[in-house]
Amino acid sequence: MAVTQSYPGLATTHGRPINATPAFKVFTRKDIDNITPLRRLTIQHRQAMKAVSAVLPFRVNNYVIDELIDWNNIPDDPIYQLTFPQPEMLRKADFDHMYTLVAKDAPADEIKVAARAIQAKLNPHPAGQLELNVPRDGDEPIPGLQHKYRETVLFFPAAGQTCHAYCTYCFRWAQFVGIDELKMASKQADQLVAYVKAHPEVRSILFTGGDPLVMKSKVLRRYIEPLLAPELSHLESIRIGSKAPAYWPYKFVTDDDSDDLLSLFDDVVESGRNLALMAHFTHPRELETQVAREAIRRVRSTGAVVRCQAPIVRHVNDSPEVWSRMWTEEVKLGAVPYYMFVERDTGAKHYFALPLERALNIYNEAFQKVSGLARTVRGPSMSASPGKVLVDGVAEVGGEKVFVLKMLQGRDPSWAGKVFFAKFDDQANWLNDLKPAFGASSFFFEAPMEQMKPRQLPTN
Ligand SMILES: *Cc1c(COP(=O)(O)O)cnc(C)c1O
Ligand code: SF4
Numbered sequence: 001m002a003v004t005q006s007y008p009g010l011a012t013t014h015g016r017p018i019n020a021t022p023a024f025k026v027f028t029r030k031d032i033d034n035i036t037p038l039r040r041l042t043i044q045h046r047q048a049m050k051a052v053s054a055v056l057p058f059r060v061n062n063y064v065i066d067e068l069i070d071w072n073n074i075p076d077d078p079i080y081q082l083t084f085p086q087p088e089m090l091r092k093a094d095f096d097h098m099y100t101l102v103a104k105d106a107p108a109d110e111i112k113v114a115a116r117a118i119q120a121k122l123n124p125h126p127a128g129q130l131e132l133n134v135p136r137d138g139d140e141p142i143p144g145l146q147h148k149y150r151e152t153v154l155f156f157p158a159a160g161q162t163c164h165a166y167c168t169y170c171f172r173w174a175q176f177v178g179i180d181e182l183k184m185a186s187k188q189a190d191q192l193v194a195y196v197k198a199h200p201e202v203r204s205i206l207f208t209g210g211d212p213l214v215m216k217s218k219v220l221r222r223y224i225e226p227l228l229a230p231e232l233s234h235l236e237s238i239r240i241g242s243k244a245p246a247y248w249p250y251k252f253v254t255d256d257d258s259d260d261l262l263s264l265f266d267d268v269v270e271s272g273r274n275l276a277l278m279a280h281f282t283h284p285r286e287l288e289t290q291v292a293r294e295a296i297r298r299v300r301s302t303g304a305v306v307r308c309q310a311p312i313v314r315h316v317n318d319s320p321e322v323w324s325r326m327w328t329e330e331v332k333l334g335a336v337p338y339y340m341f342v343e344r345d346t347g348a349k350h351y352f353a354l355p356l357e358r359a360l361n362i363y364n365e366a367f368q369k370v371s372g373l374a375r376t377v378r379g380p381s382m383s384a385s386p387g388k389v390l391v392d393g394v395a396e397v398g399g400e401k402v403f404v405l406k407m408l409q410g411r412d413p414s415w416a417g418k419v420f421f422a423k424f425d426d427q428a429n430w431l432n433d434l435k436p437a438f439g440a441s442s443f444f445f446e447a448p449m450e451q452m453k454p455r456q457l458p459t460n
């Protein structure tokens with residue numbers, strides 16, 4: 001139930017007041033019967049939801065339910081598809097098995113065991129995430145830190161390993177189901193600062209998760225403030241990857257710590273660094289509410305930049321109109337379109353995946369519709385094991401139809417900008433489905449990747 005509250009401290013330098021805001025109310029699997037609009041579904045349908053959400057994490061909140069989903073358009077509504085579990089997200093045999101257990105009211109333990117078995121088949125740690133990217137300090141891996149590209153460190157704050165709602169396509173779900181015990185934020189922050197001090201090649205830190213903005217602003221400050229020290233002048237930018245502008249924009253507007261958050265952004269900007277809010281917007285609907293627009297306006301008022309990125313997935317945003325509308329809205333709000341990602345090879349991939357050729361066509365058609373200001377976007381891009389690989393186009397070269405690919409970011413820094421070719425394949429969904437063109441026996445990165453492998457890696 002939505003409780004209204006007023007926020008007297010709101011009329012700050014950052015913006016005009018929004019008088020009432022709903023209290024954050026979260027719904028997970030155990031609340032499925034208490035989500036009012038779901039009562040229009042049959043019991044079987046809700047049981048199906050419980051079956052799927054035992055395997056893939058489900059979490060939604062009152063803003064998503066009340067403001068983003070058009071309940072007259074389910075199940076096709078894109079935000080409903082984005083957040084609510086659908087039967088086809090599991091393979092049929094797996095779904096049937098889970099459904100039978102839920103329908104006969106099997107004990108929780110039995111459901112959990114069956115769910116774990118299915119989860120294990122869903123490639124929970126794609127693209128060598130675990131083995132290759134964790135930096136070691138002597139012999140100890142540094143928890144929460146990944147250093148894959150020379151200039152950029154990815155940091156996962158322990159207290160930010162959840163989100164205001166979960167995306168059904170998320171590849172981070174393995175972190176959400178059975179999360180390890182949380183570590184102390186300040187200890188982790190010390191390790192981060194020590195690491196950046198010792199690594200002058202690091203120019204940018206990307207806070208990611210989960211969603212770092214589920215943290216209270218004073219906890220986030222504990223991580224970020226030490227990074228602003230003058231000894232770390234090689235650090236040029238701090239980025240925060242977040243879906244809060246889409247799932248809980250009140251975080252920037254009316255939450256009791258929203259002014260603190262903006263002050264922290266002010267401090268980063270004042271330290272002479274770039275602060276980028278890497279906003280995850282999946283669908284233009286998420287940009288249409290007044291509070292989302294106010295959130296972007298307030299973030300920008302600190303001098304921070306809002307850059308936008310999302311994967312392209314079936315059922316949610318697989319049309320050129322959706323992307324051109326989204327990029328156009330972003331530009332109107334002063335945000336910068338940054339990446340269109342190809343969904344990774346994990347989770348409910350069979351439900352969401354679309355061929356690279358289709359993603360490229362949608363990208364190009366959307367790109368043709370927008371002005372140059374929206375053409376800052378790059379994609380479709382695969383975050384694969386060797387690096388970020390852009391599907392730049394399809395061409396015919398010497399009678400052979402090929403994908404033109406470009407490495408945007410490479411595990412080896414000298415790979416960035418390299419163009420290479422793969423045989424055209426209208427069924428390929430990911431880099432590991434592609435074969436080198438022109439009779440080559442391997443892609444340029446394969447042999448050097450072999451050298452880097454400390455252990456066996458997945459082949460994507
Ligand atoms: C995308 C990404 C980054 C950031 O790359 P930029 O090209 O600087 O945006 C950093 N680390 C990892 C692992 C990434 O996937
Ligand atoms: S907001 Fe990001 S991390 Fe959270 S569920 Fe969505 S994709 Fe995953």
